[in-house]
Amino acid sequence: MAQNIYDNDDFFAKYSTFRRQVEGLDGAPEWASLRAMLPDMRGLRVLDLGCGFGWFCRWARDAGAVSAVGIDLSERMLARAAEMTGDDGITYLRGDLETVDLPESTFDVVYSSLAFHYVVAFERLVREIWRSLSPGGGLVCSAEHPLYTAPSRPGWITDEDGRKTWPVDSYLKEGPRTTDWLAPGVVKQHRTLGTYVNTLVGCGFVVEHVEEWGPTEEQVAEIPDMAEEWERPTFVLVGARRR
Ligand SMILES: C[S@@+](CC[C@H](N)C(=O)[O-])C[C@H]1O[C@@H](n2cnc3c(N)ncnc32)[C@H](O)[C@@H]1O
Secondary structure, three states, X not given: XXXXXXXXXXXXXXXXXXXXXXXXXXXXXXXXXXXXHOOOOOOOEEEEEOOOOOHHHHHHHHOOOOEEEEEEOOXXXXXXXXXXXXXXXXXXXEOOOOOOOOOOOOEEEXXXXXXXXXXXXXXXXXXXXXXXXXXXXXXXXXXXXHHHHOEOOOOOEEOOOOOEEOOEOOOOOOEEEEEOOOOOOEEEEEOOXXXXXXXXXXXXXXXXXXXXXXXXXXXXXXXHHHHHHHHOOOEEEEEEEEO
16 A cells, blocks of 8 residues: 555645645646646546545536546545535545556546656556547646655755755665655655656657746746745656557
8 A cells, every 4th residue: 555645634734735735726836837738628538646635627627528537545635625526527536546447448638746756656557547548638747856856865955155956866766765745754756757758658658748847937036935946847747648
């Protein structure tokens, strides 16, 4: 069983206060980039892996999707998603992305935001996603960028001039990395950018777009503290298609 840190009391309490959870997709600074990779949602069948509070499922339905299914491991995240949703076209299911079996050729769009870096059996999951898409269907996903998941502890280092740097530890050594992010002992799976892309290609996806996301000048003008994210990409965003 995967680590289910989002059901930890302290972790959940802190995570729930994040802007992206309070305001939804518009509170996530990378949303504009993900949105640009998504098709016209009208009439589409959508699956969201690691759906959290269900913000994307609700957005997809508002944008015209005929159905949206959200899967998550955390009972607390799913309970909050259910509280926030009043729509028979949305189904939330408890499932572990390490072992989930997805129905064949059922979805037109699979979306996943910031869940893949928790998954050990990534190749297995990508095969499941490929099978679950109808031919020509699209995958739009994000994960913490590999430079973000491979820091020397404790992460940021501030030199005597006050400049913050993010030294990377053994970038090419893939596997679990333990951090104290929101709670002690949070395990994230570090894999290289090449592994992310090559796994998708190896499972039959055509990779259409890869973005090493960092904030725009406008976002930094609005929230100056975000400038530190220019030190390295925060997220990797990928758009891919089932041939
Ligand atoms: C950073 S949150 C992102 C939530 C949502 N996608 C969003 O962008 O707001 C990561 C989510 O992935 C879920 N998750 C982590 N590991 C998982 C697993 N093995 N199976 C299913 N869900 C998982 C967590 O419970 C959490 O809801």
